[in-house]
Amino acid sequence: xxxxxxxxxxxxxxxxxxxxxxxxxLMFVLISIFEMSxxxxxxxxxxxxxxxxxxxxxxxxxxxxxxxxxxxxxxxTCKKTxxxxxxxxxxxxxxxxxxxxxxxxxPGDGGAASTPCTMxxxxxxxxxxxxxxxxxxxxxxxxxxxxxxxKPIRIDITAPFQSALSMFWPGSRPVNFGTYTLGASSxxxxxx
Amino acid sequence: MIRRKKTSxxxxxxxxxxxxxxxxxxxxxAVDLGWSFFVEKxxxxxxxxxxxxxxxxxxxxxxxxxxxxxxxxxxxxxxGTGASQVDxxxxxxxxxxxxxxxxxxxxxxxxxxxTNGFDxxxxxxxxxxxxxxxxxxxxxxPGVVLISYWVTARTVQTIPQxxxxxxxxxxxxxxxxxxxGIVGSITPxxxxxxxxxxxxWSLPGAPGVNCGMDIKNGSKGSIGPCPGGxxxxxxxxxAGVFLSSTCNSSSPTGNTCSQPWAxxxxxxxxxxxxxxxxxxxxxxxxGGAITGTWTNxxxxxxxxxxxxxxxxxxxxxxxxxxxxxxASSPIPSxxxxxxNLTGTVGPYQYYSYTTLLGGKPKPDxxxxxxxxxxxxxxxxxxxxxxxxxxxxxxxFPTVVFWGGINVVGTMNLTAGQYVMAGxxxxxxPVMTTPSSGGTIQAADTTATNTGTMFVFTDGNYPGLGxxxxxxxxxxxxxxxxxxNWDQMPxxxxxxxxxxxxxxxxxxxxxxxxxxxxxxxxxxxxxGVVWWQDRRNSMVEYNENPAFAPHCSNCTKDDGxxxxxxxxxxxxxxxxxxxxxxxxxxxxxxxxxxxxxxPGHGSINVNGVYYQPRGAWIQIIHGTGFGTGKLQTITGxxxxxxxxxxxxxxxxxxxxxxxxxALIQ
Numbered sequence: 068x069x070x071x072x073x074x075x076x077x078x079x080x081x082x083x084x085x086x087x088x089x090x091x092x093l094m095f096v097l098i099s100i101f102e103m104s105x106x107x108x109x110x111x112x113x114x115x116x117x118x119x120x121x122x123x124x125x126x127x128x129x130x131x132x133x134x135x136x137x138x139x140x141x142x143x144t145c146k147k148t149x150x151x152x153x154x155x156x157x158x159x160x161x162x163x164x165x166x167x168x169x170x171x172x173x174p175g176d177g178g179a180a181s182t183p184c185t186m187x188x189x190x191x192x193x194x195x196x197x198x199x200x201x202x203x204x205x206x207x208x209x210x211x212x213x214x215x216x217x218k219p220i221r222i223d224i225t226a227p228f229q230s231a232l233s234m235f236w237p238g239s240r241p242v243n244f245g246t247y248t249l250g251a252s253s254x255x256x257x258x259x
Numbered sequence: 260m261i262r263r264k265k266t267s268x269x270x271x272x273x274x275x276x277x278x279x280x281x282x283x284x285x286x287x288x289a290v291d292l293g294w295s296f297f298v299e300k301x302x303x304x305x306x307x308x309x310x311x312x313x314x315x316x317x318x319x320x321x322x323x324x325x326x327x328x329x330x331x332x333x334x335x336x337x338x339g340t341g342a343s344q345v346d347x348x349x350x351x352x353x354x355x356x357x358x359x360x361x362x363x364x365x366x367x368x369x370x371x372x373x374t375n376g377f378d379x380x381x382x383x384x385x386x387x388x389x390x391x392x393x394x395x396x397x398x399x400x401p402g403v404v405l406i407s408y409w410v411t412a413r414t415v416q417t418i419p420q421x422x423x424x425x426x427x428x429x430x431x432x433x434x435x436x437x438x439x440g441i442v443g444s445i446t447p448x449x450x451x452x453x454x455x456x457x458x459x460w461s462l463p464g465a466p467g468v469n470c471g472m473d474i475k476n477g478s479k480g481s482i483g484p485c486p487g488g489x490x491x492x493x494x495x496x497x498a499g500v501f502l503s504s505t506c507n508s509s510s511p512t513g514n515t516c517s518q519p520w521a522x523x524x525x526x527x528x529x530x531x532x533x534x535x536x537x538x539x540x541x542x543x544x545x546g547g548a549i550t551g552t553w554t555n556x557x558x559x560x561x562x563x564x565x566x567x568x569x570x571x572x573x574x575x576x577x578x579x580x581x582x583x584x585x586a587s588s589p590i591p592s593x594x595x596x597x598x599n600l601t602g603t604v605g606p607y608q609y610y611s612y613t614t615l616l617g618g619k620p621k622p623d624x625x626x627x628x629x630x631x632x633x634x635x636x637x638x639x640x641x642x643x644x645x646x647x648x649x650x651x652x653x654x655f656p657t658v659v660f661w662g663g664i665n666v667v668g669t670m671n672l673t674a675g676q677y678v679m680a681g682x683x684x685x686x687x688p689v690m691t692t693p694s695s696g697g698t699i700q701a702a703d704t705t706a707t708n709t710g711t712m713f714v715f716t717d718g719n720y721p722g723l724g725x726x727x728x729x730x731x732x733x734x735x736x737x738x739x740x741x742x743n744w745d746q747m748p749x750x751x752x753x754x755x756x757x758x759x760x761x762x763x764x765x766x767x768x769x770x771x772x773x774x775x776x777x778x779x780x781x782x783x784x785x786g787v788v789w790w791q792d793r794r795n796s797m798v799e800y801n802e803n804p805a806f807a808p809h810c811s812n813c814t815k816d817d818g819x820x821x822x823x824x825x826x827x828x829x830x831x832x833x834x835x836x837x838x839x840x841x842x843x844x845x846x847x848x849x850x851x852x853x854x855x856x857p858g859h860g861s862i863n864v865n866g867v868y869y870q871p872r873g874a875w876i877q878i879i880h881g882t883g884f885g886t887g888k889l890q891t892i893t894g895x896x897x898x899x900x901x902x903x904x905x906x907x908x909x910x911x912x913x914x915x916x917x918x919x920a921l922i923q
Binding site for chain 1: 278281282285286288289290292293296299300303400402403404405442443444445447448498499501533534536768769771772773785786912915920921922923
């Protein structure tokens with residue numbers, strides 16, 4: 068009749084032992100799932116937003132340059148600036164701190180990259196300061212202009228990702244939320 | 260002990276449950292969001308494809324190119340679902356694909372969406388199409404003004420959530436939107452040399468002259484940088500040069516390549532350009548060679564880049580036909596005694612006569628001489644015998660000169676299309692000025708705001724009808740408004756020689772530009788100031804540069820096949836015989852050539868000078884080139900002597916053609 072009591076007594080401490088064996092890795096797995104999910108979420112959002120931004124840029128190429136009034140005959144006024152594209156990207160990347168999210172614009176055909184800028188604010192480096200920088204750049208040379216139809220363009224985005232994952236890394240101090248930089252990039256060809 | 264155990268047991272369940280909910284939420288972020296981004300990508304691809312396909316279908320229903328696509332409006336006659344009609348559905352909310360009729364042009368877009376996985380008849384998906392044209396701009400891209408038709412496709416899909424459902428988020432919606440249109444696209448580049456190896460400055464069969472040559476700069480002077488640059492150049496081609504010849508030192512000589520290069524920048528100043536694109540798979544011997552001096556705006560040497568992409572060297576105006584005459588029914592004819600024209604004159608068909616036949620003038624095909632001050636105006640009259648036809652009322656009339664013109668005095672132009680319809684004496688100019696020089700100028704604001712267009716052709720340009728001796732059996736076309744039209748002698752393609760003259764003209768300005776009254780049907784020729792008949796060429800007109808002309812590519816401007824008398828196995832011979840070219844197109848030994856020699860005159864022409872492949876232009880540098888900039892599309896260009904600069908156009912006033920493109 069008292070066998071269970073004996074057994075219980077014998078097993079005293081076992082739960083704690085099991086918890087030590089299973090619980091710590093379990094927490095590691097749990098937090099890892101959390102953090103990896105969060106990281107994936109950020110990466111997906113980032114990749115999506117930059118893809119959206121590139122698509123926005125490629126449909127506003129050389130044919131959008133308004134040249135009427137300067138002896139030219141193109142009345143289109145659809146050219147976009149770096150600030151416009153940054154706003155478009157920000158619209159699909161609301162989860163990021165816009166003051167810490169950096170965008171870099173590359174005319175993909177050997178042109179110099181734009182100054183990296185953050186989506187808003189953060190001093191002089193913010194994209195809104197580039198309200199007059201038409202992008203992709205129009206360099207008045209027609210066929211070789213970096214916004215000519217068929218030219219590749221690329222936008223890179225980076226944002227900081229603060230993760231609890233690193234606290235499990237060997238050598239880390241117990242509570243160390245490491246900051247990593249997540250990045251994504253998208254390339255497409257000017258359509259119009 | 261027992262109490263504690265009970266508590267901790269319940270705690271685990273609560274903790275696990277809470278953790279599970281949060282975990283599922285996080286998993287949801289990663290998995291469900293990732294999935295929705297993936298679906299969004301597909302939705303965007305489907306929307307892009309649907310919009311482009313619907314617009315492409317519209318283009319083909321409108322005839323594939325030309326005036327119909329740039330002049331499209333959603334009128335009651337053109338908007339519809341007939342086999343050649345284009346569907347306009349501007350309603351908001353947009354029309355669902357389920358309601359688009361199977362005969363509609365938009366239906367093609369819907370089926371593309373379906374092929375890409377978006378089907379309006381599936382419950383969790385929705386595909387809508389919206390379209391309009393004419394002056395109604397797309398709401399999604401209001402800044403695009405050079406547009407004649409647009410389609411906006413929207414794709415929506417509801418996706419059930421897997422992990423996020425735990426947080427009461429059972430459904431997610433992804434959507435994508437794309438707008439495509441028939442839009443005006445600028446043509447890059449300053450200069451197109453379309454002559455291939457084997458295309459010469461002489462009739463086939465005769466000894467080859469300048470065969471396979473695209474550009475040769477023989478200017479002598481070196482007088483500082485081109486405008487806006489700091490390099491040197493006597494030909495200024497800021498927006499780039501395209502050379503279609505593959506001639507190099509390994510090429511066969513004679514009638515294939517007269518010179519071992521495709522382009523020669525010359526030794527005095529050279530050619531200033533931003534890029535040189537030459538046909539071939541690489542440098543010589545796999546592609547055309549360039550020689551001489553080529554520099555960019557900062558004075559550094561520029562090398563050739565090579566492309567064997569046929570589309571790069573295609574006639575930039577293809578697949579558009581030749582610019583149509585603006586008056587479809589015959590316009591009044593004005594017979595001018597001895598061909599002498601002066602005063603304020605109206606938009607008529609001018610022809611020369613010296614004698615009467617049956618009491619009416621007998622056209623002699625002589626050149627019309629522009630004397631004194633001759634001003635063209637819709638208010639003008641006919642200083643001769645006016646007969647037949649119906650008066651033109653539009654702001655862009657057609658004026659025809661049977662026999663060509665000789666500008667002795669001053670020719671004041673108003674907006675319109677001026678057709679030099681052939682010369683009765685082979686190998687003479689269809690437009691000329693005497694050595695003392697003449698003046699051709701845009702005389703009023705319409706001529707600068709809307710532009711003027713010269714068409715250099717023979718008597719058989721589409722719509723003219725042509726002289727009876729050259730096959731116009733029924734007295735049809737414009738010529739039927741001329742009394743005794745059947746007496747009109749044969750009219751040939753002529754060359755152009757405007758030595759010492761002063762010419763001030765602007766090319767056609769797109770009707771979307773403020774102040775322009777150009778008919779929207781002419782928008783597809785935006786920029787053109789001088790147009791040389793495509794048939795006036797040493798090769799049968801062939802828009803595919805990659806091959807020797809095939810019959811199917813060997814087309815006359817009305818689309819019919821020419822030059823197939825000696826066809827073998829469905830192909831024209833690689834080079835046509837003199838007889839074929841002369842018979843088909845009334846070309847003479849020198850007619851495809853143009854001589855621009857400002858001498859002590861001044862040439863200020865802004866716009867696009869179009870000549871077909873197989874034609875050529877010779878610039879004799881006087882001192883009279885002003886600031887006019889020509890985007891030159893031709894077979895071959897040569898400059899000789901002189902030390903002025905020949906300015907080619909940068910990207911500000913280029914040829915605008917209408918194409919299908921994604922715009923939003």
